[in-house]
Amino acid sequence: MAWCDAGAPDGSCAPDPDVRERLLRAAVEVFDRKGYAATSVREIVEHARVTKPALYYHFKSKEGILVAILEEGARQFQEAIARAAASKGTARQRLVALCEQAYGLFRQNVPVVRVAHAVYYGPREGLPAFDLTVFERKLVAAIRQIIQDGVAAGELQPGSVEHMSIAISAVIAVCTDQEISPHSTPVGLDGLHGVLDVVFEGMLARHLPGPES
Amino acid sequence: MAWCDAGAPDGSCAPDPDVRERLLRAAVEVFDRKGYAATSVREIVEHARVTKPALYYHFKSKEGILVAILEEGARQFQEAIARAAASKGTARQRLVALCEQAYGLFRQNVPVVRVAHAVYYGPREGLPAFDLTVFERKLVAAIRQIIQDGVAAGELQPGSVEHMSIAISAVIAVCTDQEISPHSTPVGLDGLHGVLDVVFEGMLARHLPGPES
DNA sequence: GTCTATACATCGATAGAC
């Protein structure tokens, strides 16, 4: 009756290396859709077409599978940040590249990002045994480093490194938030570039010397 | 034995208009701390020093008390937005005032904002019967109106109304997020002003004609 | 309006066979 009977002539279930992967995918899908606390282990295992003890074997608890999801997400995220931090060009080009990397990665992993977001801004009690601050810290550190380089090169305004860092991370955050919210319309890559242009060049009209003065 | 015995000579419990208010405060506190789904009705009523049927009398369910919290929050939020939208001055002054209003209101109601945030970005299934988009819609509409006025007056750059709107709401969002996150350090009013300065004036250094050219 | 007591479902996690 179990799904694995089909491939086993003797009717036995050979160890399935796929079970862990299916459990992870199913957990992300259900955590994203219903929220971690509202998700029951029964839903996860049914969606993954395995039984309950299989989950408790591969991960030791319901929290264990959440931590595994966050760890994999953090790994990919840090790789993307490191790639972007090593880019070359002007500070503006490098910051745009960093934002593109982060935004692109988020768009390709919306369900995982939603789960991580819910945990990051979620309840202070019942938190998983996982350091959630890596995301924010690595990203802000990379942004600040590029900005400091740009200030040193005379490309960016001096004296506002901290405020500029916050402005750049604000752009990434607003694009991400709109992407993962079920209520908003996505900003898109063009929108990201447009908003970054605003932040780099400012909102105020330049009062060039003209005939109408 | 019940708390109300103290004020009732005959030992009876007079109808207590305070019960509803205590239930609301307690629910906000526990929803914020543990998350809506992970909160049990028992915890709320214990914290409010009432019994379970009292909650089901004043609100009809666990979801009912969440909706009541969100409705009260939306009411205060819309009042603050309307106040700021009616302000006078340059577009920059009015946008700064709007951001101050929103940020100030959030800072004074961090627990409620955290609950609303968790619901807004929370699971798509099991949503309360409440239109969460009012927050975003009213705020963005107010921002866009001020920006359009500023463009018409020649104060702001033409052609990027949408991107400028996103940039301003990004500043509000990043300040709010840092305020409600248990992991970040608050931006503060000075920080808000600094980031807004960056967005209005741009990050790029102005290359004024100088002796070193 | 507020209480005590409880119905009834579902939860996370495990025991023990294979």
Place this chain on the structure above:
DNA sequence: GTCTATCGATGTATAGAC
């Protein structure tokens, strides 16, 4: 490694007295 069967705790919500 994966199964069936089940434990004990806890969940929301209500019935009925006062």
